[in-house]
Amino acid sequence: MNKIxxxxxxxxxxxxxxYLEKYNLDYHIYERRQKDDLAGHGFLIPREGIEYLSQIIDPSLLFKHGSFLKKYIQYSHKGKILGEKDLDHVFAICRLSLIKxxxxxxxxxxxxxxETLSLDTKGKLISQNGVHIDADLAIIADGSRSRIRKEIFQKEKMRTVRExxxxxxITSKEIADRIENDFMKFHHEDGGLTFGILKLSHETILWYSQFDNKKYRINEYSTDNLKKYMLEVFSDWHPLVSSIIKKSNYENVHLWSVYELEHLNPFYKQNLVFIGDAAHPLIPFTSQGVTSALKDSFVLTKYLVEEDNLQEAFRKYEMERKPEIETHIQNGRTLLTQFLxxxxxxxxxILPISYK
Ligand SMILES: Cc1cc2nc3c(=O)[nH]c(=O)nc-3n(C[C@H](O)[C@H](O)[C@H](O)COP(=O)(O)OP(=O)(O)OC[C@H]3O[C@@H](n4cnc5c(N)ncnc54)[C@H](O)[C@@H]3O)c2cc1C
Incomplete structure (x- = not known):
């Protein structure tokens, strides 16, 4: 195999x-951000994702950095239990830990x-300093708003999701002690607003709130304003929710906008191949973004190793991955409709996750 x-x-x-390391294939990664500049959120990863991760990370190390959730408990915003389901090996971990x-x-x-890469007018990879990147094959993993994908598929339609x-x-032993290793999610009766709580360790909690962004306008992006807004919106929710919002440190808070493609593009063109969110943005409701990225990497590596012909490797990769991705996209849209x-x-x- 040539240079990747x-x-x-x-x-x-x-x-x-x-995966490339596993097969001793030569590669180089180019990343736009600085090494320690990592905005954080967290992942729910179903059993299948953990199986793929265990092929490339020592599972005992992985399990030290997150926790398995026992149950999904769905509450009304006032705290009435609406439903419960046992979770089969769903793992919670923060993005920062997994990246590390x-x-x-x-x-x-x-x-x-x-190093931010893009394409020059001839479709060759080029750095922000105008240096051409010498590669026979480029694996594009630059996320849901992929600049390279947009340069190639100029007619694609990307839209903001209504969430x-x-x-x-947060690190708070006091709050962590108050909750079990369950995935708790509170829902406003009118729809379009939820609050989820996940315990990542004996002292770390991830909480998140999903907003219908047509109904709730969170347009101020300073932490003080965000906290004020959250306190207002959730003031009459179950005391656990309002007290977590009040007691939290907002150092790591982040507001995420979500995007999706109206239609998927091909997953490859010439010597460029797309993986992860760059190939197929998946909305967070599916909880399948990480697992899909891992499977893309596994399947693409398999065909790169098996096939002498690059185009054939790419074709087989796309053929194997696209149908499953289409299912997750549909499930994501269903989950979004439910949420609203x-x-x-x-x-x-309904489980807050998409299964095949
Ligand atoms: C709020 C939220 C919650 C989520 N929850 C879950 C969940 O519970 N479970 C789950 O499985 N998934 C979840 N997801 C989805 C998951 O985050 C993504 O599917 C997954 O992180 C995709 O990884 P990626 O590497 O493809 O893209 P990214 O994580 O976006 O990585 C792309 C990388 O490319 C770099 N880059 C971008 N442009 C360039 C360029 N031109 N040159 C060089 N480098 C570049 C970026 O800096 C970045 O490091 C969630 C997403 C969000 C936003």
Missing amino acids: AVIGAGISGLSMAN LLSQNISTEKITYG SEVVNI LPISQQIEN
């Missing part, structure tokens, strides 16, 4: 690099930080 450039060191770029774990097998000379998320990761409806009109006890 991987663009982006998120979950998909790093997992790809781990995936980076540990990548030697420093194989990754360049602070935004405020995510916060009043509780009384929602299908009973």
Whole structure:
């Protein structure tokens, strides 16, 4: 195999690099951000994702950095239990920890930080300083708003999803002691507003809120304003919710906008191939973004190793991955529709995750 450039060191770029390492394939990663500049949210990862992760990270190390959730409990915003379901090996971990774990097998000379790549007028990879990247094959893993994808598929239609998320990761033993290893999610009766709580460790909590962004306008992006807004919106919710919002440190808080493609593009063109969110943005409701990125990396590596012909490897990769992704996209849209409806009109006890 010739020289491989991987663009982006998120979950998909790093997992790809781990698989390439396994097969001793030569690669280099180019990443736009600086090494320690990591905005944080967290992931719910179903059993399948954990199985793929265990192929490239020591599972005992992985399990030290997050926790398995026992149950999903759905509450009304006042705290009435609406439904419960046992969870089968659903793991919760913060993004920062997973990125660090995936980076540990990548030697420093194989990754360049602070390097934003794009395409020149002839479709060749070029850095922000105008230096051409010498690669026979480029694996594009630059996320849902992929610049390279947009340069190639100029007619694609990207749209903002009618849901935004405020995510916060806090260290508070006092709050952690008050909750079990369950996934608790509170829902406003009118729909379009939820508050989820996940315990990541004995002292770390991830909480997040999902907003119908047509109904709730969170347009101030200073932490003080965000906290004020959250306190207003959730003031009459169950005391656990309002007290968590009040007692939280907002150092790690982040407001996420969510995007999706109206239609998927091809997953490859010439010597460029797309993986993870760059190939197929998945809305967070599916909880399948990480697992899909891992599977993309696994399947693409398999065909790169098996096939002499690059186009054939790409074709087989797309053929294997696209149908499953289409299912998750449809499930994500269903979950979004449910989220926007009043509780009384929602299908009973729906799991907050997409399965094949
Ligand atoms: C709020 C929220 C909650 C989520 N919850 C879950 C969940 O519970 N479970 C789950 O499985 N998924 C979840 N997801 C989805 C998940 O985050 C993504 O599917 C996954 O992180 C995709 O990883 P990626 O590597 O493809 O993209 P990204 O994580 O976006 O990584 C892309 C990388 O490329 C770099 N980059 C971008 N452009 C360039 C460029 N031009 N040159 C060089 N580098 C570049 C970026 O800096 C970044 O590091 C959630 C997403 C959000 C927003």
